[in-house]
Amino acid sequence: MDSFGSAAWSSVGKKVITGLTGFCLIGFVAVHLLGNFTLFLGPHAFNEYAHFLETALHGWLIYAFEAGIFLIFVFHIASAFTVAWTDKRKARKQGYKYSKDAGGKSRKTWASQTMIYTGAILLVFVVGHIYLFKFGSHDIDAHGVKNLYKTVVTVFKGIGFTAFTVVAMLLLGFHLRHGFWSAFQSLGWANDKYLPILVRLALVVAVLMAIAFIAIPIYLYLFGDPNLVQAATTGGH
Numbered sequence: 001m002d003s004f005g006s007a008a009w010s011s012v013g014k015k016v017i018t019g020l021t022g023f024c025l026i027g028f029v030a031v032h033l034l035g036n037f038t039l040f041l042g043p044h045a046f047n048e049y050a051h052f053l054e055t056a057l058h059g060w061l062i063y064a065f066e067a068g069i070f071l072i073f074v075f076h077i078a079s080a081f082t083v084a085w086t087d088k089r090k091a092r093k094q095g096y097k098y099s100k101d102a103g104g105k106s107r108k109t110w111a112s113q114t115m116i117y118t119g120a121i122l123l124v125f126v127v128g129h130i131y132l133f134k135f136g137s138h139d140i141d142a143h144g145v146k147n148l149y150k151t152v153v154t155v156f157k158g159i160g161f162t163a164f165t166v167v168a169m170l171l172l173g174f175h176l177r178h179g180f181w182s183a184f185q186s187l188g189w190a191n192d193k194y195l196p197i198l199v200r201l202a203l204v205v206a207v208l209m210a211i212a213f214i215a216i217p218i219y220l221y222l223f224g225d226p227n228l229v230q231a232a233t234t235g236g237h
Helices: 002-008 011-041 043-090 115-133 148-156 159-186 195-223
Strands: none
Touching: 011 043, 011 159, 011 195, 043 115, 043 148, 115 148, 115 159, 148 159, 148 195, 159 195
């Protein structure tokens, strides 16, 4: 067990952990985005979606999912932080000018050099997001359904959190710009032939994700109606 732990927390092991947890988080972000798109369908659709997540398997599904995502976050942050700060400080002072896996010049960019900072800001955003939308106050109808749509629209009618969300989603794009392709490289799934393709694909994924997430708060800020109080069950019970 000790040898396994030592191997897992070695320099290579931490990069593998960072890559695997990174893929899990990218998947979570993509699914979360698809769910958020129900906001464009109106209060009934979004509240029904949220209610389903909270009540599936008598509520145990959401707790199990949240526990899993929390652990993934913890391992991702811990491994990424130690790789960025501990391991790289031990590297030779002149650094690496070439990357064997990249097949040429190092692919250092502003996105790659600020991963630890964009990640920290995104963590602050996630904490604020959870506080406002999970533990915030919600209107609840006679059937126990939260009017989460009203909560979300009301929050995004304020310029403060709306602006912070836009900035955070721009930073998410920068984080994905490097994190997507480097996860493949960390796991040994990229070579000289495919890495350039993955780098370009990472840019496409990052731009599309950022634009899609930014569209939601801007749309709700401009067109959302915080006075909509119908719950998900309106017309359905």
